[in-house]
Amino acid sequence: MYDLQGKVAIITGGASGIGAAMVRLFSGLGASITIGDIQDHLGEALALELGDKVRFSRLDVTQSEDWQRAIADTEDAFGPVNVLVNNAGHPGYQRTVADLTQEEFRHVFAVNQEGVFLGMKYVLASMGRAGGGSIVNNSSAWGLVGAANNLDYCATKWAITGMSKAAAVELAPTNIRVNSVHPGLVLTPMVEANLKMLGASAEPFISRMPLNRGARPEEIANVFAFLASDASSFVTGLAFAADGGLTAQ
């Protein structure tokens, strides 16, 4: 597995699901970590469990002040930030184009798209002091193809794909790499809540994936560890599908 000794990471949405799996994995690989999330109770409990090199910061990714405070506090605690994982996300409202409201669209935009932009914007100064770094943005398979009743989610996840490539090109001279990851179905609280809300089963999604199963959060966390680590030192601007073959078809 990859070496993350000396890495100072902020992982948004780190209190639950894929983010929590990343926090556990990165911690085991030697990174110092700030969990940035709005679920204080879960985030604090995870930080407490993992010890002194993991801390929790209440970070609503839509709020500039939260970003600035979380980055400053991380730098005070562990040194300049050299890994940012923009993982926090909203699942979208699962409505038809006709039924989706402007307010709903704007809310998903704020979390999934603006939140990723703000993270990249505010971390740059700290990464500059670190001499460079790796930004890994969690998009989705729905950031590579379209899906019915998912216009809000698809719009923002495609935006992450584009923002990651634009930033990768711009930031390469400063030794900052930027990549996006595109999971297929991952069995997490977000997915379970969504299926429950829709009264649906995961089976129709799973049957579309050649590997014919949902991913465990740990399998997706491995991809993030690779992109955060120096093992991927020549990889930037990549849209890395980890989707059981869904978008290969």
Ligand SMILES: NC(=O)c1ccc[n+]([C@@H]2O[C@H](COP(=O)([O-])OP(=O)(O)OC[C@H]3O[C@@H](n4cnc5c(N)ncnc54)[C@H](O)[C@@H]3O)[C@@H](O)[C@H]2O)c1
């Ligand atoms: N689970 C999947 O099948 C799947 C597939 C593709 C992409 N993704 C993406 O993976 C990421 C993680 O999703 P998950 O499935 O682990 O879901 P999850 O619900 O388990 O975790 C999401 C986390 O983001 C946090 N969050 C939400 N809004 C926030 C905000 N404004 N500021 C800070 N934190 C906020 C939540 O509190 C939660 O802890 C999301 O970006 C999601 O779109 C998930």
